[in-house]
Amino acid sequence: MSAVQDAVTKNPTIDVVSENALTFGVDSQDVAIGIPAIDAVPKRAMTLGYGSSLVMLALLLLVPLFVKNFIIFQLTMLLIYGLAVLALNILTGGSGQFSLGQSAFYAVGAYTSAILMEHAGVNYALTLPVAGIICFGFGFLFGQPALRLSGVYLALATFALATAMPQLLKLNFFEPWTGGVQGLVVTKPDAPFGLPMSQDMWLYYFTLVVTVAIYIFSVNLLKSRSGRAFMAIRDNEIAASAMGIDVALYKTLAFGVSAGITGVAGGLGAIAVQFVAPDSYTITLAIQLFLGMVVGGVGWLPGSIVGSAFIIFVPNIAESVSKGLSGAVFGVLLFLVIFLMPHGARQVAMICQQLVGKLRKN
Amino acid sequence: MLSAKKARIAAFATAVTVFAATSGSALAQKKYDTGATDTEIKIGNIMPYSGPASAYGVIGKTEEAYFKKINAEGGINGRKIDFISYDDGYSPPKAVEQARKLVESDEVLLIFNPLGTPSNSAIEKYMNAKKVPQLFVATGATKWNDPKDFPWTMGWQPSYQSEAHIYAKYLMKEKPDGKIAVLYQNDDFGKDYLKGLKDGLGAKVSMIVAEESYETSEPSIDDHIVKLKASGADVFINISTPKFAAQAIKKIAELGWTPLHIVSNVSSSVGGVIKPAGYENSQGILSAAYAKDGADPQWDNDPGMKKFFAFLEKYYPDANKIDGSTVYGYGAAQTMVKVLQMCGDDLTRENVMKQAASLKDFAPDTLLPGVKINTSATDFAPIEQLQMMRFKGEKWDLFGDIISDEPGN
Numbered sequence: 001m002s003a004v005q006d007a008v009t010k011n012p013t014i015d016v017v018s019e020n021a022l023t024f025g026v027d028s029q030d031v032a033i034g035i036p037a038i039d040a041v042p043k044r045a046m047t048l049g050y051g052s053s054l055v056m057l058a059l060l061l062l063v064p065l066f067v068k069n070f071i072i073f074q075l076t077m078l079l080i081y082g083l084a085v086l087a088l089n090i091l092t093g094g095s096g097q098f099s100l101g102q103s104a105f106y107a108v109g110a111y112t113s114a115i116l117m118e119h120a121g122v123n124y125a126l127t128l129p130v131a132g133i134i135c136f137g138f139g140f141l142f143g144q145p146a147l148r149l150s151g152v153y154l155a156l157a158t159f160a161l162a163t164a165m166p167q168l169l170k171l172n173f174f175e176p177w178t179g180g181v182q183g184l185v186v187t188k189p190d191a192p193f194g195l196p197m198s199q200d201m202w203l204y205y206f207t208l209v210v211t212v213a214i215y216i217f218s219v220n221l222l223k224s225r226s227g228r229a230f231m232a233i234r235d236n237e238i239a240a241s242a243m244g245i246d247v248a249l250y251k252t253l254a255f256g257v258s259a260g261i262t263g264v265a266g267g268l269g270a271i272a273v274q275f276v277a278p279d280s281y282t283i284t285l286a287i288q289l290f291l292g293m294v295v296g297g298v299g300w301l302p303g304s305i306v307g308s309a310f311i312i313f314v315p316n317i318a319e320s321v322s323k324g325l326s327g328a329v330f331g332v333l334l335f336l337v338i339f340l341m342p343h344g345a346r347q348v349a350m351i352c353q354q355l356v357g358k359l360r361k362n
Numbered sequence: 363m364l365s366a367k368k369a370r371i372a373a374f375a376t377a378v379t380v381f382a383a384t385s386g387s388a389l390a391q392k393k394y395d396t397g398a399t400d401t402e403i404k405i406g407n408i409m410p411y412s413g414p415a416s417a418y419g420v421i422g423k424t425e426e427a428y429f430k431k432i433n434a435e436g437g438i439n440g441r442k443i444d445f446i447s448y449d450d451g452y453s454p455p456k457a458v459e460q461a462r463k464l465v466e467s468d469e470v471l472l473i474f475n476p477l478g479t480p481s482n483s484a485i486e487k488y489m490n491a492k493k494v495p496q497l498f499v500a501t502g503a504t505k506w507n508d509p510k511d512f513p514w515t516m517g518w519q520p521s522y523q524s525e526a527h528i529y530a531k532y533l534m535k536e537k538p539d540g541k542i543a544v545l546y547q548n549d550d551f552g553k554d555y556l557k558g559l560k561d562g563l564g565a566k567v568s569m570i571v572a573e574e575s576y577e578t579s580e581p582s583i584d585d586h587i588v589k590l591k592a593s594g595a596d597v598f599i600n601i602s603t604p605k606f607a608a609q610a611i612k613k614i615a616e617l618g619w620t621p622l623h624i625v626s627n628v629s630s631s632v633g634g635v636i637k638p639a640g641y642e643n644s645q646g647i648l649s650a651a652y653a654k655d656g657a658d659p660q661w662d663n664d665p666g667m668k669k670f671f672a673f674l675e676k677y678y679p680d681a682n683k684i685d686g687s688t689v690y691g692y693g694a695a696q697t698m699v700k701v702l703q704m705c706g707d708d709l710t711r712e713n714v715m716k717q718a719a720s721l722k723d724f725a726p727d728t729l730l731p732g733v734k735i736n737t738s739a740t741d742f743a744p745i746e747q748l749q750m751m752r753f754k755g756e757k758w759d760l761f762g763d764i765i766s767d768e769p770g771n
Contacts, residue, residue: 068466069462070462070465070466070467070469071467072461073459073462074459077455077459167577167579170548172548179551181480181485182479182480182483182550183454183480183484185483185486185487231438267454273454273455273458273484274458274484275454275455275458275483275484275487277454277480277483277484279452279454280454280478284451284453286414287454298701315449315451319411319449321447323447324411324423326411326412326449327412333534
């Protein structure tokens, strides 16, 4: 939150903006005018008001009815990466810990689902909670040593995890289950109960339900006692422990929750793509997720979906501009976004809120 | 009298045949699937223009240039080729997204020469469910020759197993009492090769006295070489990627070990492997090839390669002519054009697969003389011939006959 804090203190003229901006939707009244905006940041800044949320949900529900299957597939991937970015957002935006190792958790989730579906014949929907629980455990355990590290050192430790994962998946020892370098092909589920919809559309709505459930869970988590503990640790670890917060427990818990959600996203990703292979989960994926979080706005949960859209669609845009220089074009676009909107999508939301506020006043 | 009658009958017969032939083609319905029209044929492609394998992006660019040349020369049966090539960064999920974009959004007739074993594995099931040709995939894995289970997927280059069979044949003939040591990379490439070698040796598989595998993450493979030498082998088969192949050649020279040394075609590049390993260390090494080498002066006056160089000069002037990827892309694109020409006015996906599976003795300009493409409804492996070569001086010398790995040989 320090970024917003800085903005507010450095530039008193945007005081009004932030006050409005940080309280989206219908319940803007309950923020008493005059109380400094900073106080309202932790709880409300992380979420969207009911009104905006419902509009967003309606859009997500209706759009697939009017587009081609390919677009539905892209939207499904949008939700899945959105979930993974959300998980990172809880970790970094919520508890202030960095991770460049999310691709490892994503891979574990994806492989858990794929192996359960293809080798054990488990129903795809049931594999997701298993993937989530396994990744929660994995993240929680990884969180233990990670406790001793912070800032860039933690980022490096998680980076190591991400680089190691594809090679671990290739190990001969696991090959009977993982299929080694050849990967595993996953069967795509049909719509149940004979519903008249394509596999893609069914999978989209299934993913949407999971995503919405996890989103509500995350919002509530951050509003809860644990969420406040995360944020206290993020803002000042010493102060937090002085207040009686078990810093070690909550830090590892944040890692676990983040890894668990990433695992569910990985499982969904395996089902949507119908294929898992070690090369799908390289460090590039971890960096993409990190990028998505920054572009969406660190600590602003609804921004996750914007960040996810950025990592899915902007490379395609870059490629259509120039095939040979797609990487460079992507870099320029990214630079522009970071330069013009250092707080990502949240900043855009703030500006919109400001405009709406002005219109109302007139 | 008799002969006049005969002549009349013959003339009549000819007339009937000619009539049947002409009316046949005149009456033939133009048939199209999505992606083909009277004026255009849409071809999709997926390449790693970015990411770890981006060096192969040259293949896609060469193919694009080749189709530009075909269009400039009037297209295929009057139809221009619209070549849509996307980047997947060598990432399987991205390949799935791009394949779906090509099939469902751009509505291409087929996807041609998508690169990489992981990417092709990821889209194989989708392409076959959609019944869209996944033609001439750019990978050496053996699994693409499976017309029964995947009738919409076909390879192009010789598979790793085919190449290994050829080495096995050579060894059984030239060195039947040899003791073989194998070094292989622990991944799909290395394991495919090893399987091919063992299958090729068949009953004589006991010729292999030592096997060592290495991980691509190992900084050096010296230990493995020392162990293999200790096995007392007199044949060394080097199934490794360029960096490791060069290390192995050097180490063997250092140890003073002089086995019959075979390196895989993947690592036979003079510039990428032999030169860094040292010419003096590489004399007498064996390998096999199916395409001409743009860097080799012996092809400078070859009519096929002259056409290839002229093409590069006019349509892809910034290309590096000694990059094997340009030779590869040219040959693959030429095969694609041949198939589309054979399709005539029946540009349905089914007919494309049917024609792709009826190539007879087709020889693209950049393949070695004598290497021909043959396919059938049960043989989805277009190139199955290679020629052995020996390194001498500063270049490879081809020797012996073209060896074929067609089924039944």
